[in-house]
Amino acid sequence: MPKEVLEERSITLEEVQETLKENEKRGELSYIQRVTLDYAIKFSQLPADKARKLVEELKTDFNLDLDTAIQIVNCVPSSLGELRAFLVGVKESVVNQEQQKEILDRIKKALSS
Numbered sequence: 001m002p003k004e005v006l007e008e009r010s011i012t013l014e015e016v017q018e019t020l021k022e023n024e025k026r027g028e029l030s031y032i033q034r035v036t037l038d039y040a041i042k043f044s045q046l047p048a049d050k051a052r053k054l055v056e057e058l059k060t061d062f063n064l065d066l067d068t069a070i071q072i073v074n075c076v077p078s079s080l081g082e083l084r085a086f087l088v089g090v091k092e093s094v095v096n097q098e099q100q101k102e103i104l105d106r107i108k109k110a111l112s113s
Helices: 012-027 031-043 048-060 064-075 080-086 097-112
Strands: none
Touching: 012 031, 012 048, 031 097, 048 064, 064 080, 064 097, 080 097
């Protein structure tokens, strides 16, 4: 029987992992939840707290919308070409090339700390 959706919001892979691990402690996960947790574990590259902080920085410092910031944090691009794939819908005046380099620097800093 389907459950009632109480809230819907975008979250990072790291937050997915954190949430599903908490749910796992309270009981058995469904097949879909288990597959999702395995995916999140495999592809998460930052701890949840660092991922949340980086999303907030991208939103506030570079005026990115929440979904774009989350996708960047989930995929942690390492080159300007990779980053630009996420910025296709963002106006160039909002995120210029210098700001794109700054975003990459912040990603590298989050990965290394």
